[in-house]
Amino acid sequence: MKKLLSIVIDIVLGAAVAALLERVIAPSLADVQPWMFSWPSIAFIGSASVCWMLLGLVFGASLGRLYIGLEVKEGTARTIATHLGLFALSTFIIGGWIVTDISPIEFLSGEGLQGAGRIFGALLTPEFDVIGEALSAMVVTIFTAFMATVVAVPLSFVLSFPAARNMLGTGLLAKTIYIVLRAILNIMRSMEPIIWAIIFSVWVGIGPFAGMLALVIHTIASLTKQYSEQIEDVNEGPIEAISATGANRLQVLWFAVVPQCVIPFLSFTIYRWDINVRMATIIGFVGGGGIGTLLTQYQGLARYHEVGTLVILITAVVWLLDVVSSRIREALR
Amino acid sequence: MALLSVRDLTHTYPNGFQALKGVSFDVEAGEFLVVIGLSGSGKSTLLRCINRLIEPTSGTITFDSADVTHITSNALRAHRAQIGMIFQHFNLIPRHNVLNNVMYGALGYTPTFASLVGKFSDELHARALDALRVVGIAEKSSVRADTLSGGQQQRVAIARALMQHPRMLLADEPVASLDPSTSHSVMSYLDRINKDMNTTVICNLHFLSLVRQYATRVVALKAGELVFNGSPHEITEEWFATIYGEDAVEVEIR
Structure with a gap:
């Protein structure tokens, strides 16, 4: 009898939580009307009740049993934590659904599907008249990425040694340098290249140079981190051996540390160039020049047949670079 | 005057582990000195103090009449340059x-x-x-x-x-990752360098059979302290038990 009562409590609780979500939380997040006794509402509340009941029966975390004073398999603390967690998760999902304006109706309505048909139709019947213009813009994008990588590599190489924990020793100054450098690099990396591109397009004017500078910043931050982690990973043995010959610090770096890092460094660098080509495309949208800028222009003019050509070209180049760079990295291993 | 003189040497690692607790011994030019002891007894730390890959916490190390205990920069590198070192993992x-x-x-x-x-x-x-x-x-x-x-x-x-x-060669477990026949080949090269080139050798070893064959003198470390200093033939079973513990059994390497 008590068991039955506990199950009823669980079901009522589930319904209450669902009702709370639907009637109180959802309307407070956005201007939506609760469904109120409509079929979706009944289905929602019903399924929540079933969930809460199963939570008690199957997973042994029943608030009903806890309330009545029956033994709870998962224990008091875990049962309460489970329910709170589940409540938070459902709140987040429903909140997220509302905040992001998710609308299956628009996605699948006749009008919506017509629009999709139009754009896909245009993309699939590309206008190849723009191919010359597109190719030269693509060359600009590839070289923007290439130059950014070339400029960033030597700087990253030099910075990666003080940014590696095992290179500077244990002095206070060394620790300070390490922490400050790591902090700066983290901030540099946290700012997306697209933001750097906006900054530099004001600084040096719209065009590939702004895009390159944006990529340089991001590449230095990323490569220095990758390089320095590789350095932190080197085998100490050769360092000891070269130190034991009476070599100085620079010689130890060059003859014991660098040889262990060259191949991984090359691999990271090639991969970074690959990533930079993709990023250079995106950066073009905000004034970084190259194919991205061209794409926004045609998109702005709603000339989707031309956009189709550009999309095909970008996809082909990115795919090709991906294949080539992974082949090279494979061969380096 | 001995080529190398170690006095009251101690070394404490930053984590507080005391690897060496007041070790003293001399090494004459031309000796083939073997250091024995269990893993963790301080053998590797001792060798690294001698060529100053590690700085001793206290005590003194005198090499060729020069105090090298706390030297730095150029003097340190010049000191290291005249001492060769070989390692277990090459x-x-x-x-x-x-x-x-x-x-x-x-x-x-x-x-x-x-x-x-x-x-x-x-x-x-x-x-x-x-x-x-x-x-x-x-x-x-x-x-x-x-x-x-x-x-x-x-x-x-x-x-x-x-x-x-090198005036002196330090060998840290030079044969510990080699098979027995290769071990003898490597040890015989060290022996030849010791005899033909008159290079002093200090070598950490695990196998007593190798010790008896190559050492001119043996020192033993136990938990960071020097417990034996003498000729290889003086290592009796009692000494063996003292150095390696009562339960240890000697393993031959031929």
């Missing part, structure tokens, strides 16, 4: 060829810039080949070091140490 530079690996032994005597751009003199090339001949592996000079077998790599490491024209 510690060659992977991907670089054998000849280059041997020449790196002379880094302490080579100007920084010249070495960084890879300008090693013809004389160094010739000396490196000579050193490889000493350990009988000259034909491998252009092979990548990491493609050699363990025994071959250790011989290259010996050649690298010879490039330093």
Whole structure:
């Protein structure tokens, strides 16, 4: 009898939580009307009740049993934590659904599907008249990425040694340098290249140079981190051996540390160039020049047949670079 | 005056582990001194204090009448340059060829810039080949070091140490990762360098059979303290039990 009562409590609780979500939380997040006794509402509340009941029966975390004073398999603390967690998760999902304006109706309505048909139709019947213009813009994008990588590599190489924990020793100054450098690099990396591109397009004017500078910043931050982690990973043995010959610090770096890092460094660098080509495309949208800028222009003019050509070209180049760079990295291993 | 004199040497690691607790002994020029003791007894720390890869916490180390206990920068590098060292895991530079690996032994005597751009003199090339001949592996000079077998790599490491024209050779478990027959080959090269070139050798070893065969004198460490200092023939079963613990059984290596 008590068991039955506990199950009823669980079901009522589930319904209450669902009702709370639907009637109180959802309307407070956005201007939506609760469904109120409509079929979706009944289905929602019903399924929540079933969930809460199963939570008690199957997973042994029943608030009903806890309330009545029956033994709870998962224990008091875990049962309460489970329910709170589940409540938070459902709140987040429903909140997220509302905040992001998710609308299956628009996605699948006749009008919506017509629009999709139009754009896909245009993309699939590309206008190849723009191919010359597109190719030269693509060359600009590839070289923007290439130059950014070339400029960033030597700087990253030099910075990666003080940014590696095992290179500077244990002095206070060394620790300070390490922490400050790591902090700066983290901030540099946290700012997306697209933001750097906006900054530099004001600084040096719209065009590939702004895009390159944006990529340089991001590449230095990323490569220095990758390089320095590789350095932190080197085998100490050769360092000891070269130190034991009476070599100085620079010689130890060059003859014991660098040889262990060259191949991984090359691999990271090639991969970074690959990533930079993709990023250079995106950066073009905000004034970084190259194919991205061209794409926004045609998109702005709603000339989707031309956009189709550009999309095909970008996809082909990115795919090709991906294949080539992974082949090279494979061969380096 | 002894070539090397160690007095009341202690070393405490930053984590508080006391690896050496007041070790004292002398080494005369031309000796083949073997250091024995369990893993963790302080043998490796001792060797690294001698060539000052590690700075002692207290005590003194005198090498060739010079106090080297706390020297730094140029004096430290000059001190290291006259002492060769070989390691259990050989510690060659992977991907670089054998000849280059041997020449790196002379880094302490080579100007920084010249070495960084890879300008090693013809004389160094010739000396490196000579050193490889000493350990009988000259034909491998252009092979990548990491493609050699363990025994071959250790011989290259010996050649690298010879490039330093060392007054003393430190060997930290030089045969611990080699099979028995290769072990004898490597030990016999160390023996030859000791006898023919009159290079003093200090060698950490695990196998007592090797100790009896090659050592002119033995010191034993136990938990960071020196518990034995004498000729290899004086290591009786009682001493063995003292050094290695009551339950230890001697393992032969032939």
